[in-house]
Amino acid sequence: MTKLAGSKVLVAGAGVTGRSAAEALLAAGAEVVVTDSSPDRLAALETLLDGVELVPGLTEPPAGTSLVVTSPGWRPSSPLLAAAAAAGVEVIGEVELAWRMASELADPPVWLAVTGTNGKTTTVGMLESILHAAGADAVACGNVGLPVVDALLAGRRVLAVELSSFQLHWAPSVRPQAGALLNLAEDHLDWHGGMDAYARAKAGVLTGDVAIGWLDDDLVADLLEASPARDQVGFTLQEPADGQLGVRDGWLVDRAFADDEPLVEVAKIRPAGPPGIADALAATALARAYGVPSEAVREGLEAFEPAAHRSVLVTVDDTGVRYVDDSKATNPHAAVASLRGYDSVVWIAGGLLKGASVDDMVRTEAHRLRGVVLIGADRAVIAEALAKHAPDVPVRVLDVTGAGEPMQAVVHAARELAQPGDTVLLAPAAASMDMFTDYAHRGQAFADAVRRLAADR
Known part of the structure; x- marks a missing residue:
């Protein structure tokens, strides 16, 4: 960025995105300062970034700072960012x-963007697979792991x-050529300060040329209708109207970018079930907005393999009990989608709810619960909802911490509640950081414990 050459820029956060932002700023000729609360994270940058000033624990920008580039998790109310704004x-x-x-x-490059409470990573993976099938020089980036500045500096075209x-x-300035909003439910309310602010942030993806939204979600449908985008495209799990994508006779059908064209059989979409189908429709709409032909949509979706810890079957034991790892279900909306894939469930739930309510989830899904095992910091909140809306469901509340053997106790408790043909489902409806490094660590601990249980039988 030639406009930043010679200016002082503060990077808040020394993680992956902080490092990438600092590298890009250095390349633009800026004078770069990086701060973080962790001296260890700063020390790790010392050997990676030459010419950057590393300062731990800043609470206000250094004199002469013209811009602050923050890591995404930093709240606007944090002392440093609040001081910068002031x-x-x-x-x-x-x-x-x-x-x-x-x-x-x-x-x-062309920006095709995806957001939503759930399904983002699956959708962007599907989109990348479709784009590759079309021969595009495309890469999945952003919240999926690869910082966008890295993808940009690598010269990727889509x-x-x-x-x-x-x-x-x-x-605030991002206007993708096409942007999709998958769904909207309570999440990260502690960070945003409420549902309205959360929804406003998510609606930012609908401000480009083509806005795409899930019509089966009333909140998304309202935001799509209010979008300033040149073109508005809806997708639905029902038969689509003119100008929409949807499902008919077991096929994904495009009536938005083509004249009633069937694209791919629903049975060939992974992950299976309504959430996977909705994600595939969103990915298809984004790809079609870019001009991808129908053959590439079919090839890309059929070739796509879901990432780990997203409704992954770990094993089926000798009594027919299935063990499924959906540790990525980190909020109630995702947990509901996961639970609805099974008729009789021993549900493992709990962690950090991040301000989300659980009463609606428990009330609507109580009929499919064989039993529940609760863990984590907010287990009592879920236990209270179960007592209110599912008083006859057996509940085990475990005060365990960490991975390994504590998760073994969780799996044993779930197995005691399960009957032949049931599914033991890890779909926590909560974040994992109270007990684990992240959702992947939690899912791996569950899978390891399940395999040890199977070996002991």
């Missing part, structure tokens, strides 16, 4: 930085960008 220093995120860098290019609500909050 001083009139602009605060943006790494995604916004990438967008501004791209705007200076003579031939910028960016399949997964965006969290945090990233969208810090990216």
Whole structure:
């Protein structure tokens, strides 16, 4: 970014996105300062970034700072960012930085963006697979793991960008060529301060040329209708109307970008079930907005393999009890979608609810619960909802911490509640950081415990 050459920029956060932002800023000729609360994270950057000033624990920008680039998880109310705003220093995120860098290019890449409470990573993976089938120089980036600035600096021509609500909050200028909002339910309310602010952040993905939204979700449908986008495209699990994508006679059908064209058999979509089908429709709409032909949509979706810890069958024991790892179900909305895939469930739930309510989830899904095992910091909240809405369901509340043997106790408790043909389902409806490094660590601990149980039988 030539406009930043010679200016002082503060990078808040020394994680993956912080490092990538600092590298991009250095390449643009900026004077870069990086701060973080962790001296260890800063020390790790010392050997990776030459010419960057590393300062632990800043609570206000250094004198002369013209811009702050924050890691997405930092709240606006954090002392450093609040001090920057009070001083009139602009605060943006790494995604916004990438967008501004791209705007200076003579031939910028195409941005196809995805957000939603659930299904983002699956959808962006499907989209990347479709784009590759079409021969596009495309990469999945953003919240999926690869920072957008890295994808941009690598010269990729099409960016399949997964965006969290945090990233969208810090990216006020981003206007993707096509953007999809998958669904909307309570999540991260502690960070945003309420549902309205959360929804406003998510709606930022609908401000480009083509806005795409799930019509079966009333909140999404309202935001799609209010979108300033040039074109608005809806998708539905029902038979589509003109201008929509949907499902008919077991096929995904496009009536938005083609004349009633069947694209791929629903039976060939993975992950199976309504959430996977909805994600496939969104990915298809984004790809079709870019001009991908129907053959590539079919090839890309049929070739796609879901990522780990998303409704993965770990094993079926000798009594017919299935063990399924859906540790990625980190909020009630995702847990509901997971539970609805099974008729009789021993549900393993709990963790950090992040301000989300669970009463509606428990009330609507109580009929499919054989039993429940609760863990984590907010287990009592779920236990209270179960006592109110499912008083006859057996519940085991375990005060366990960490991975390994504690998860073994969880799996044993679930197995004692299960009957032949049931599914023991890890779909926690909550974040994992109270007990585990992340949802993947939690899912792996569950899978390991299940395999040990099977070996002991």
